[in-house]
Amino acid sequence: MWLLLLYTVIVSILPLFSIPTTPPILTHCEKIADGTPGIISKVTIYNIKLSTYNTAVGTVAKVSCLDDALVVNGADTLTCLSSGRWSSAKPTCKEPEIVKPKDYKLIIGLSVGGACLVLVVIITGIIVGNRKQTKKLPSEQTDA
16 A cells, blocks of 8 residues: 555656756857957967857858968858757867978979989080080191
């Protein structure tokens, strides 16, 4: 009998502790950036700049960098979703990567080697040309 009474109490109280199955509807996303600072410093130069600082659900913000020499690392467009989250992780600004050949030592070596070969060919041509000019043919020789 006590078990039946305990079961009845538990079944009647259990709905009070249930977790809602639908997430709450939020009206705003968290703020991810401030407006453009009056003075850009070493601290703020890598901050992102948004086309709008509105955080209402449905807002679409285009992302750029405060310093035009930097590039956006991440999504360049963010949308505030009804879950209260932005569509992508907060982007950052970074210095652009300089693309350099992987085998730059080989390229430099080949360039220097090629330049040396060209110089050898030119010098050899000059030496051979001078020898031909200084050597007289028997028909050009005159008797004194």
